[in-house]
Amino acid sequence: MHELSLVKSILEEAVRLAEAEGAERISGIVLQVGALRQVVPELMKFAFEAASQGTPAEGASFEWKVVPALVLCDNCETLYSPSSWVWDCPACGMLKGSLQAGDELVLETVELAGVPAEAPR
Amino acid sequence: MKFNVVQKVMKVNDELAAHNRTRLVEADVIAINMMSAPGSGKTSLIEAAAERLKGRLALGVVEGDPETTLDAERISRCDVPVVQVQTAGGCHLEANLVGQALDHLPLQELELVIIENVGNLVCPVEFDLGETVRVAVVSTPEGHDKPAKYPKLFRKADLIVLNKIDLLPYLEFDIARFLDYLGRLNPEFTLIQTSCATGEGIAQWTDWLWDTASVPAIP
């Protein structure tokens, strides 16, 4: 259960951006979460809702995009998406490969509301 | 108004881990991140190694636990410099905690630092501490299926220790299946089988530590 500590860094980064832009509040967060990253996005959303209380991010939407796993075969360099915990190359059967995608945990976008330059007159 | 940030959520941890790594390389110290479920025998394996390596290899230890200084007390009885990190319920060590712990170890005098992570097979894997190598410990009562259930830890481990082999006669632990699972995760895995109760395999374990510590620390 390390989701809360991750959420705190997301919140810090979003608040830093909101302050830099002079925004009134943070209205949305979008993450990229790799399929093999051992975090539970639902738990992060829950933790985010709790941790954002009383901050400019209170009430912000919290969404994520799952990035599918992609493995590059060490032997024949075929790029494939593993179907289970075993990474067996569909072309040559090699069991060793390196992960090219699927381990992301990235803050992709922060949506801000009430940014001065953008504020309606 | 949408802002593209595209920044790793663990950026701060990664930076602190890189900083730890640099410090360790500068002090020519190899660091081991030791991970397992609670009670697999991490502290027992460190105690056994400390005894055998006494006077031969300058060892330091960082103990990570949610609460208590019990493990650090055990290690300090072996005459090894040790720092206890209490995570206050946290399920894993992070690079900042390890960095603070390294401040309290005589790094210049050490050759090897073993970081005993919090007992947990999932979370510790996600946090780089700045270590040189990773060791996964699994004990026989946990069952032969652990590599398949926790593939990320075992795939990334430089060494796997199967501990408590003295209990094999009493368990349904199927070693052939265990080896098969490991081989499917990493065909070149390194395994050492140990018992801290009988001392079996402890020589191989300490030899592995010795060999690992003898390799120059390259980032």
Ligand SMILES: Nc1nc2c(ncn2[C@@H]2O[C@H](COP(=O)(O)OP(=O)(O)OP(=O)(O)O)[C@@H](O)[C@H]2O)c(=O)[nH]1
């Ligand atoms: N029979 C047997 N018992 C062992 C062996 N190794 C450790 N133990 C026992 O297992 C229990 C847990 O050992 P520890 O060394 O404290 O395990 P740990 O992984 O450090 O535990 P945490 O730090 O709490 O995660 C203790 O009672 C040890 O005496 C072994 O090889 N065989």
Ligand SMILES: [Mg+2]
């Ligand atoms: Mg312990």
Ligand SMILES: [Zn+2]
């Ligand atoms: Zn292949």
